[in-house]
Amino acid sequence: MLQRKYLFPQVIEMNYQAGRRLGVNVYLIDGGSEFLLIDIGYLDTTDEIIDLIRGMDFNLSDCKMIIATHADADHIQGIAHAREMLKTKVAAHPSTVEPLETGDEIMTYATIKAQDFSIPMPCCKVDLLLNEGDTIKVGTLELQVWHTPGHTAGQLSFKMGNLLFSGDNIYKDGCVGVIDAHHGSDLPEFIQSLQRISKDNAEFLLPSHGPVFRKDNRTLKKTIDRLTQYQYMADFGTCAIGWPLLDEWEKEVTAGKMPDFSKGTVK
Numbered sequence: 001m002l003q004r005k006y007l008f009p010q011v012i013e014m015n016y017q018a019g020r021r022l023g024v025n026v027y028l029i030d031g032g033s034e035f036l037l038i039d040i041g042y043l044d045t046t047d048e049i050i051d052l053i054r055g056m057d058f059n060l061s062d063c064k065m066i067i068a069t070h071a072d073a074d075h076i077q078g079i080a081h082a083r084e085m086l087k088t089k090v091a092a093h094p095s096t097v098e099p100l101e102t103g104d105e106i107m108t109y110a111t112i113k114a115q116d117f118s119i120p121m122p123c124c125k126v127d128l129l130l131n132e133g134d135t136i137k138v139g140t141l142e143l144q145v146w147h148t149p150g151h152t153a154g155q156l157s158f159k160m161g162n163l164l165f166s167g168d169n170i171y172k173d174g175c176v177g178v179i180d181a182h183h184g185s186d187l188p189e190f191i192q193s194l195q196r197i198s199k200d201n202a203e204f205l206l207p208s209h210g211p212v213f214r215k216d217n218r219t220l221k222k223t224i225d226r227l228t229q230y231q232y233m234a235d236f237g238t239c240a241i242g243w244p245l246l247d248e249w250e251k252e253v254t255a256g257k258m259p260d261f262s263k264g265t266v267k
């Protein structure tokens with residue numbers, strides 16, 4: 001039997017468990033009599049993850065559900081296969097159902113045509129809907145469901161005691177999940193989700209990528225301030241909610257004012 005490497009009581013993460021980088025973080029919540037998985041990752045690592053779970057002496061039939069934190073291929077490409085192998089249920093937010101059940105290659109980033117990137121995206125039935133305020137019971141444990149949109153419309157996070165499984169909301173270095181209009185990203189909602197995380201009493205954040213870390217509100221504040229700026233920057237296209245430079249320019253044009261090059265010229 002493989003020794004179980006618990007990160008926290010009753011929490012195993014499969015990259016740490018494997019001792020190598022598999023891909024997205026895959027959390028196993030061990031409720032004693034049953035367990036659940038948060039995300040599963042790419043299809044080509046799914047069997048290895050299932051072997052690890054078996055090797056740690058879990059009964060595969062005790063898997064209560066696999067949760068899709070959202071419908072990005074790097075998180076859920078293997079979920080249909082895992083659902084079959086574990087004979088379990090797949091749970092997701094209502095906004096995640098369509099991309100998951102149709103295997104939407106654009107929404108899931110399985111295909112990025114401009115970068116000549118394409119991987120298969122097997123569609124997967126969603127058996128269980130998770131909404132804000134729901135409680136998931138797994139053995140002796142309870143997870144509170146948080147709907148934290150921003151990166152994508154269906155992004156979920158989960159509070160368990162002093163832990164927050166925080167998805168793609170924020171990583172240890174203060175970076176966040178991709179902001180992209182085609183992906184359903186929403187900057188004001190993203191900021192609200194981050195503010196909620198900041199105000200919460202969770203001690204540790206367990207993100208979907210990279211190291212697990214102690215929640216630090218200074219990092220969160222920097223990230224919130226950065227995203228607040230993004231809302232008014234052309235760099236973020238239709239995800240921005242305004243562009244002050246263009247508003248100013250419009251006023252000048254409407255007033256018949258020509259550009260004045262005398263100000264601010266560096267000689």
Ligand SMILES: [Zn+2]
Pocket residue numbers: 024072074075168177208209
């Ligand atoms: Zn991600």
